[in-house]
Amino acid sequence: MRKKLNAHFMLMTVTAILLTVFFSLAVYYDLFQKEVISSLKTYTHVLESTGAFEKDVLEQTKPVDGLRVTLIDTDGTVSFDSNANIGRMDNHGSRPEIQKAFSEGEGEEIRRSATLDKNTYYYAVKLDNGQVLRVAKEAGNMFSFLMPMIPILAVMGLVLLGVCMVMAHFLTKSIVAPVEQMALHMDDEKYETPYKEMEPFLDTIQKQHRDIVRSSQMRQEFTANVSHELKTPLTAISGYSELIESGIATREDTVRFAGEIHKSSNRLLMLINDILRLSELDTSNGELATERLDLYELARKCADMLQMSAEKHNVTLLLAGDSCYVQANREMVEEIMYNLCSNAIRYNVPGGRVMMSVNMEADHAVLTVEDTGIGIPKEDQKRIFERFYRVDKSRSKSTGGTGLGLAIVKHAVARHGAEIGLWSQVGEGTRIRIVFPDAGEKDVRELNGREPDR
Numbered sequence: 001m002r003k004k005l006n007a008h009f010m011l012m013t014v015t016a017i018l019l020t021v022f023f024s025l026a027v028y029y030d031l032f033q034k035e036v037i038s039s040l041k042t043y044t045h046v047l048e049s050t051g052a053f054e055k056d057v058l059e060q061t062k063p064v065d066g067l068r069v070t071l072i073d074t075d076g077t078v079s080f081d082s083n084a085n086i087g088r089m090d091n092h093g094s095r096p097e098i099q100k101a102f103s104e105g106e107g108e109e110i111r112r113s114a115t116l117d118k119n120t121y122y123y124a125v126k127l128d129n130g131q132v133l134r135v136a137k138e139a140g141n142m143f144s145f146l147m148p149m150i151p152i153l154a155v156m157g158l159v160l161l162g163v164c165m166v167m168a169h170f171l172t173k174s175i176v177a178p179v180e181q182m183a184l185h186m187d188d189e190k191y192e193t194p195y196k197e198m199e200p201f202l203d204t205i206q207k208q209h210r211d212i213v214r215s216s217q218m219r220q221e222f223t224a225n226v227s228h229e230l231k232t233p234l235t236a237i238s239g240y241s242e243l244i245e246s247g248i249a250t251r252e253d254t255v256r257f258a259g260e261i262h263k264s265s266n267r268l269l270m271l272i273n274d275i276l277r278l279s280e281l282d283t284s285n286g287e288l289a290t291e292r293l294d295l296y297e298l299a300r301k302c303a304d305m306l307q308m309s310a311e312k313h314n315v316t317l318l319l320a321g322d323s324c325y326v327q328a329n330r331e332m333v334e335e336i337m338y339n340l341c342s343n344a345i346r347y348n349v350p351g352g353r354v355m356m357s358v359n360m361e362a363d364h365a366v367l368t369v370e371d372t373g374i375g376i377p378k379e380d381q382k383r384i385f386e387r388f389y390r391v392d393k394s395r396s397k398s399t400g401g402t403g404l405g406l407a408i409v410k411h412a413v414a415r416h417g418a419e420i421g422l423w424s425q426v427g428e429g430t431r432i433r434i435v436f437p438d439a440g441e442k443d444v445r446e447l448n449g450r451e452p453d454r
């Protein structure tokens with residue numbers, strides 16, 4: 001950035017210097033030419049007014065140094081010339097300054113001389129007797145004008161360039177300094193950049209910084225939680241197997257211990273399964289493999305699968321609704337349903353009810369899982385979707401919970417662009433609603449309106 005800014009400043013400077021030189025030379029040169037013509041004019045008028053233009057008077061007077069006086073007759077022939085032999089001179093009637101003098105009374109003209117660095121300036125005036133009197137003078141042209149100036153211009157240009165280089169350096173520095181300062185304060189929330197234009201940029205970076213810090217904290221927390229969760233069943237497995245190994249355990253004990261080992265290893269498997277699922281959801285953010293699914297059909301399968309567990313908990317499992325089609329990932333929808341339903345059964349009261357329903361609301365398919373269970377206290381409601389968060393640790397563990405179920409649900413719901421809503425009252429029950437996004441596709445909506453072909 002610094003180099004580029006510097007280069008731009010230099011380019012600007014050089015352009016400015018060149019343009020200034022060019023225009024001032026042009027103006028100056030124009031003034032010079034006007035001055036030469038004006039002096040010719042004065043001399044011509046002096047000659048005219050004193051009557052000194054008569055041929056024989058002219059022949060006797062010597063013209064002022066460097067001036068050439070010519071007298072031209074009405075037909076264009078030269079009747080007198082102070083510098084040349086008139087016998088050899090051609091007809092001057094076609095010269096522009098003379099033509100102009102004949103027609104308009106006076107004429108002026110500048111012509112290139114034979115020598116490279118000179119121009120000839122002409123001024124002609126028509127006399128009362130019809131002749132034209134012309135005075136000419138050789139003077140420097142642009143080239144001769146420029147030559148002596150070149151060294152001065154070069155020195156001036158170099159000095160200016162030097163000054164501008166130093167200024168460009170400091171200017172660049174002062175422009176870049178706040179940006180460098182900002183780079184040093186990226187993580188400082190209170191830092192204010194002097195450039196208003198940089199604010200969105202700084203905001204974005206700071207937000208990213210916060211996100212990175214938070215996600216690294218979450219990762220650390222998660223790792224700690226995972227280790228902790230793995231430790232309990234592993235400690236149990238290790239303890240029971242040690243007892244069996246030592247031979248102290250009686251035959252009945254061994255059977256019981258084997259049962260405990262079995263339970264703990266199942267729990268480990270479940271934990272690892274859930275963790276793998278979560279990390280899978282975390283890392284895959286590409287296209288989701290979706291298909292057209294009948295939510296009601298999936299809910300029925302889920303209810304069938306959990307029927308046994310419901311009976312075990314003395315809970316009635318009900319299903320209501322109609323066919324509803326969504327474009328979604330089958331595995332994830334199954335997971336969502338299974339997790340919500342098994343929560344509703346496990347955190348229920350004996351004799352309680354669980355109601356799963358699927359229906360359309362406007363253009364959205366909605367899945368509702370409602371129970372008459374223990375409910376979730378207000379202060380825990382926003383935390384239950386966190387990983388490993390459990391309201392009642394002992395109850396969750398005794399029913400085999402890892403605290404990852406709702407975290408997986410939340411993730412899967414987000415991946416589908418769906419929304420999740422929670423209502424719960426301690427002692428009354430809990431209701432969780434998942435609103436799927438508008439399918440957007442006409443054919444899906446049409447299918448929702450009628451029984452699908454089977």
Ligand code: ATP
Pocket residue numbers: 274339343344347348371373374375376384385389390391392396400401402403404405406407430
């Ligand atoms: P997992 O689902 O991994 O087996 P879990 O059920 O304990 O374990 P989550 O499904 O994430 O974990 O639920 C988190 C906590 O939210 C639960 O421990 C429980 O305290 C509370 N909770 C979830 N669903 C309900 C419900 N329907 N009624 C009452 N409390 C619930």
Ligand code: MG
Pocket residue numbers: 339342343401404405406
């Ligand atoms: Mg659960």
